[in-house]
Amino acid sequence: MKFPREERSLVLTRWSKRRRTVVLKFIMFFVGPIQFVMEAAAVLAAGLEDWVDFGVICALLLLNAFVGFVQEYQAGSIVDELKKTLANTAFVIRDGTLVEVQANEIVPGDVLQLEDGTVIPADGRIVSEDCLLQVDQSAITGESLAVDKRHGDSTYSSSTVKTGEAFMIVTATGDSTFVGRAAALVNKAGAGTGHFTEVLNSIGTTLLVLVIVTLLVVWVACFYRTVKIVAILRYTLAITIIGVPVGLPAVVTTTMAVGAAYLAKKQAIVQKLSAIESLAGVEILCSDKTGTLTKNKLSLHEPYTVEGVEADDLMLTACLAASRKKKGLDAIDKAFLKSLINYPRAKAALTKYKVIEFQPFDPVSKKVTAIVESPEGERIICVKGAPLFVLKTVEDDHPIPEDVHENYQNTVAEFASRGFRSLGVARKRGEGHWEILGIMPCMDPPRDDTAATVNEARRLGLRVKMLTGDAVGIAKETCRQLGLGTNIYDADRLGLSGGGDMAGSEIADFVENADGFAEVFPQHKYNAVEILQSRGYLVAMTGDGVNDAPSLKKADTGIAVEGATDAARSAADIVFLAPGLSAIIDALKTSRQIFHRMYAYVVYRIALSLHLEIFLGLWIAILNKSLNIDLVVFIAIFADVATLAIAYDNAPYDPAPVKWNTPRLWGMSIILGIILAVGTWITLTSMFVKKGWYCSKLWWS
The missing domain is CATH 3.40.1110.10 (Calcium-transporting ATPase, cytoplasmic domain N)
Structure with missing residues (x-):
């Protein structure tokens, strides 16, 4: 069979490279509201030749950047793992002759020979008459049982021919194949800002605004008193350091690291620390069927x-x-x-x-x-x-x-x-x-503990949706046995592969109300997660195969289950070594305990910043005096050392998904900050009045 060369696309089977350089990735961890304040404080400290403060601030900056860089760099091998599933060579009909060519030389329109053991190098369509192939699509669907392919059926890159012989015409190569689009989806999913990073940036931005307001008040007061520029800079350094919790990222990271070590004892390996915070707030778990809900044994x-x-x-x-x-x-x-x-x-x-x-x-x-x-x-x-x-x-x-x-x-x-x-x-x-x-x-029967675990998940406010490559009937029966609900639909109804005609809002309602989807491909999983996230849900996704990598990366918490491939492990935030859903639920409880500790610390740390900022700013503006700058820096930076013990606090876990309730968080912090500031003002004023200038010599610089 021969096809005119001009009908073929000239695009070869190549993988696009979209990774940013390592240096640029590292530099990006010095960008953000809290980082900007720390950098400004470091410049001020250097200008004032306060080398101790300069060294401490730079050390904190490097620590925060290093921890974040190590977490993010682990995802860099995902696309490489996806590439490993592809064939290296293929037999192609060129000018009427069967020749062996490199896979990256295949173009749409080529006719390939398929036989036992062939790893299909591109997407295509069977053109042989009266043929029957058994094709292993586990690299795409995650299901181990082979599927039948006949004349006119589609075949997909990275699938393996188990039995049978046929010819196929190539319809897509490289980034245009299912696996290629999966790699593109991984890159797309990795481009966003994490939920926890957004929360910290929001807190940092608000505190930065308050610092600027306080500095304006102090500068205006100093202007009318003709205070020397060196004194103004020292006031600015003090307020900058105390106004924004420069130790917040480091302490929160330490708290999560301690929690990650605890989870590791339960055979849950945390690859991205911020996933602990995300898991605590997860409302919907999109779970694969085989091996997680079921035993993966017929x-x-x-x-x-x-x-x-x-x-x-x-x-x-x-x-x-x-x-x-x-x-x-x-x-x-x-x-x-x-x-x-x-x-x-x-x-x-x-x-x-x-x-x-x-x-x-x-x-x-x-x-x-x-x-x-x-x-x-x-x-x-x-x-x-x-x-x-x-x-x-x-x-x-x-x-x-x-x-x-x-x-x-x-x-x-x-x-x-x-x-x-x-x-x-x-x-x-x-x-x-x-x-x-x-x-x-x-x-494939359900695991013995899955039904009870599903009920426990429901009590914890977690909805479980099943996404599987199996047939609808099998998926419905599994859900019925587990009590998950039987609103299971063919993934084509999502309209993600050209088979649906629902409007955007209708699809969102459809996905939200469904108990799961069957016969799914990578794009279906990815888009299901994306649709749920667009409705404001925090979504976790479990997976074990190459097909799961995009959705694992896209989800707020990507979970690689026992026996997962290298690609799935690389894409996941948490890797479980123990089988079943119960291990995930145990980790969810632990993550909510860790979140409780972090929330308590953040409230305390914001309150402390507001306390020192309100007190010191007003004291400077009214009395034109300041506490000893070294003492201020000590309080602002090293007060966090004592609070590290909060990482080991015996905190309870909430019976429902937990999130950063920003209004409540700021309300508590402001009230505590004002109370502490007023208390400090009253205490120092009392000491000032009682002991007069003798006391002042001990406190003022």
Whole structure:
């Protein structure tokens, strides 16, 4: 098959590089309201030759920048990890000849050969007639079971062909592929300012305005008193240092670091300290299904057997049609062999049969076939596979009674509606006819503690939404068992892949009210998180695969679960080494305790700044005198040392998501600051009146 070269895009498979330089990243941590005040104070201290204050302020600046830089730099390898999933070479038809080329030389319009083991290097569409491929899309969807691809179906970069051969025409390469867009989404998600940074900047900006107002009052008073410029600069330095809590970032970082160390003991590795604050306020958890809500292990359920057939006979036949080699075992064969413990007669008989011939799963016939010999020497053909294909095998041999046929098909439909993956089982003994034995349903069951954990999450004010690459039926059944609600929809209804026609506000309502989405791709997850955030929610996202990296980076708290890929770990804020949802809920409780400590400290620190600023500013303006500048600096900077103990405070956790209630925070801080300022004024005035100038010589510089 040949395509005109002019119909191809000239854009090659290349990855765009959008990373800022390391130096620029580091410099950006010296930008911000609190940082600007600290830098101005450092310049003033240097001008006044106050080298002690200059050194302390510079040390705090470097400490804050270093901690923030280390946290952010860890995300720099995410795109590299995404690239690792791509193929290096591919076989392409060029001018009627099949040639091997580098993956970065592939362009849209090329025709690629696909066969067993091929890692697909670009997005495309199957063009071969009468073909059936089994493709592993776990790198994109996160689901381990292969999916079928036929003529006209789409294939995606980084997927792997398990079985089958076909040709595909390339439709997208590089940044235009699903994986490419995932990398672009990671870059886009990483460009924003974190929630905690916004809160600190807001506090710093407000305090900076108050400092400027106080300085204006002091400067005006000094102007009318003709105070010397050196004294004015010393007053300015003192008010600048005490007016903005220069130690706030360092102390808050230390508090979160202590909390992170505590979480590490619970097998939760915090990669970005500000994620602790975000997790405390999370209102919606978007969770993947496999491995987090479920065990990631297929298990068998109560089988349907045709009248006259015992469950042990069905189980024995199904296990005979399974590979016995450890390397050849797939998830389904493992599930059947492990479930033999519940069928003692089948288990005892299995080893007595001799396998003569075994044919692994055929994607065309949709069956596994084994020819075995019974202990009595009878030859038996055993098959298991897609229920309707197994049924057709029997029908081709002889007519099936109408009632058996109807019951069988109804059961297939019932199992499908309940989210089960069903396998039909049949056998042929000797020269006899094919016998239909029944249907064995299987599914990835919920973890034992998940239902209780979901209820606990609900009590903590946390809504759990499931986002999975599995089918809608499977997702609904899992949610039903967990009590999550069954408003599960196909992700195409979001309108994020061209399949929806809802308006923006309608989509937002739709996502907000849904209990989850099935058959999702990276863009669906990313946009679901983005839509929820646009409604003002703090959102956490769990994931383990390359497909989850964009949404993990976009979420307020990205959570990589047990067994996550390197790309997911790099994108996540917190990496869990323990499986299941319960570990996440435990970490959420701990994060709320840590938030309680931080909130209490911030209130205290703002109150202290207001206290010193109000008192000293008015004292200078009214009496033209100041406390000893070194004493002021000591109080302003080193008072934080004593409060480090708050990181170990036995604080409670709130029963609901916690946020920075800014009006309440400022209200408490202002009241405390005024009370402290008035108390200090009264105390010093009393001492001044009582002891006169003797006391003043001890206090004034």
